Amino acid sequence: MSNGCMETILNRRSILHFKEDEIPEDVLNQVLGAGLRAPSPGGSLTTGYRGIQAFSIIVVRDRQRRAALNKMLCDGKKECIEQAPVSLVFCVDLHRVNRWAELQGGVPHFKGVGVLWVALRGTYAAAQNSVIAAYSLGLGAQYVQEIVWQPYETLQFFKLPKRVLPVAMLVMGYPAEQPPLAPSLPFEAVVHEETYRSMDDKELIESFGEKEKYFREWVESLPPDSRHRQAMDAKGVKNLAQFVSLMTYTESFYRWRDDVVRSNLAMSELE
Ligand SMILES: Cc1cc2nc3c(=O)[nH]c(=O)nc-3n(C[C@H](O)[C@H](O)[C@H](O)COP(=O)(O)O)c2cc1C
Structure with a gap:
């Protein structure tokens, strides 16, 4: 038995070449909203606190900033960053939760690898939710690994406060190609x-x-x-x-x- 969601998941493939068409605001909002609806660790079904959602998504649309991003991350070699009308940068965000705890009389001690682990898992769940939503809406996407290997400049480029760190990047737009499906392990x-x-x-x-x-x-x-x-x-x-x-x-x-x-x-x- 198949359904639309399964078809989207099974037919998804990474896209390298994009049309110039912009992503309409309402479509992009659905993609981002799907990210926000991803399951999130930190909290549980039984404690009245459902998910810490320790991530932020930075939307990069500006053409010049996309070109600068390509230059900064990939020496200008990854054309898809400039071609795709939108880049989404998913960051673990422990800045927000620390400030919130402090402002509300809690303890701002969300740090360390253990908490990072919590945030990281939720951030990737959000990114992949957005990917699937994007494909279901006729868009294509590609993860860009370089976002995690060029840290110093990215912190400034996105004006990231302490405890916010990019861990996933997607370029997204309408596909200009239909590459073959990648072979999977059995x-x-x-x-x-x-x-x-x-x-x-x-x-x-x-x-x-x-x-x-x-x-x-x-x-x-x-x-x-x-x-x-x-x-x-x-x-x-x-x-x-x-x-x-x-x-x-x-x-x-x-x-x-x-x-x-x-x-x-x-x-x-x-x-
Ligand atoms: C976290 C992550 C980072 C990735 N980074 C890159 C990348 O920098 N460049 C690239 O060509 N593909 C990247 N990919 C995509 C993989 O190459 C791709 O998923 C794999 O080849 C399987 O192809 P498919 O996505 O079409 O099924 C990344 C995938 C993930 C999950």
Whole structure:
């Protein structure tokens, strides 16, 4: 049995190319409203306090600011940030809840990694609610990872107070393309009954089969002198696992990103 919501979820795909058409205000408000209606940790059904909602969403529409954002985050290389009429930046926001507690005679002690964990979970639930709402309204979107790897400037760019930190960014607009659906891991690899079941080696390798096939098709489509192909040849990369572990998640990747996250948390006084 299918329904509209399932169809939206199953047909969603990340969009890189957008039409220039603006998103009408009422449509964007529905997308944002869907974010606000996401489940939120902190509070419970039984205590009379339903969800801490420790997040804020910054809407970036201004063309020049989108261009500046692209430059700041991606050296101007991510065209979709400028092409899509709207960027939504989802921030964990412990500033608001701390001020509120203080103003109301509570204790403004919402900080530390544990509380950040609470806020982070709710923020991503909100972002993904907005994504699904957007697709159901004919829009497309793409997450932009760079928002979490370039902390210093973003704090100023968005005039963020302490304890507010961007953790997710979406570019959004009307799609100018319909890319193929991404291959998913099979059920057996991801879904476990009651307790975790480790796959045997053969099964584990096979579970990545669809992703491997997609990757190989991509490699075959590359011209011989392409940057990716040359880098892969130089490292002797033969399959997707090697590509991911040797070329993307490299040791310097970990070191640099660990450092960024730590200093980011320190600067935002969130640790
Ligand atoms: C938190 C998050 C950050 C992401 N960041 C990027 C990104 O910076 N660039 C990109 O091309 N895709 C990004 N993606 C999208 C993934 O590449 C995409 O979801 C994946 O390839 C599967 O494709 P699909 O979304 O079309 O199903 C991100 C996805 C998530 C959930």
